[in-house]
Amino acid sequence: MPATPRRTRSDALQNRERLLEVAAQVFAEQGLDTAPAAIAKQAGVGVGTLYRHFPTREVLIDAAYRRQLTQVCGKVNDLLAQHPAAEATRMWMEHFIHYATAKSGMSEALNAVIASGIDPYSDSRALLTDAVATLLAAGARDGSLRTDVAPDNVLLLMGGIAYSVRHGTEEQARPLVDLFMDALTKDSATS
Numbered sequence: 001m002p003a004t005p006r007r008t009r010s011d012a013l014q015n016r017e018r019l020l021e022v023a024a025q026v027f028a029e030q031g032l033d034t035a036p037a038a039i040a041k042q043a044g045v046g047v048g049t050l051y052r053h054f055p056t057r058e059v060l061i062d063a064a065y066r067r068q069l070t071q072v073c074g075k076v077n078d079l080l081a082q083h084p085a086a087e088a089t090r091m092w093m094e095h096f097i098h099y100a101t102a103k104s105g106m107s108e109a110l111n112a113v114i115a116s117g118i119d120p121y122s123d124s125r126a127l128l129t130d131a132v133a134t135l136l137a138a139g140a141r142d143g144s145l146r147t148d149v150a151p152d153n154v155l156l157l158m159g160g161i162a163y164s165v166r167h168g169t170e171e172q173a174r175p176l177v178d179l180f181m182d183a184l185t186k187d188s189a190t191s
Helices: 010-030 036-043 047-053 057-082 085-105 107-115 124-142 151-164 170-184 186-190
Strands: none
Touching (some): 036 047, 036 057, 047 057, 057 085, 057 107, 057 124, 151 170
16 A cells, blocks of 8 residues: 655744745845855754755755745735736736845856756746736736737836846836836727
């Protein structure tokens, strides 16, 4: 009789999530030279716990990046449940800018992951495209967003906005997001 796989304990899942949260923050702020022991200590777990979940620094960085991306894309449904599509889209764009500027601090760490043979970006485009497509579809249903805009084009423009403010502040992105939203709203398509 085959063994039933054991479920991960809730405290182990909490430790893993805490490690990923701290790792993303530390790598973005302090770079690649951060000792894994410092991450474990800041997360309130032992080094053994860190290595049990993430056997190498590259696996930890990859998992932290993927967690951030999943969180950003996961906000779409929550925002749409609470706000009209155009407003949810604007709010999601602000979340995306925050994510992208934080990710730029992790660029050295992500480059090390790529050099190790892991592709942290393998799912990025699909997750982001799905998130934007969901927002655009909701805007088409409620009539607030244009229907002639492709999700890939939205991502390209959002990436451009994020790139333009990566060494500045997120506040500098606000007028660019406003301009982009003006272009995306249904009213601007007819004016």
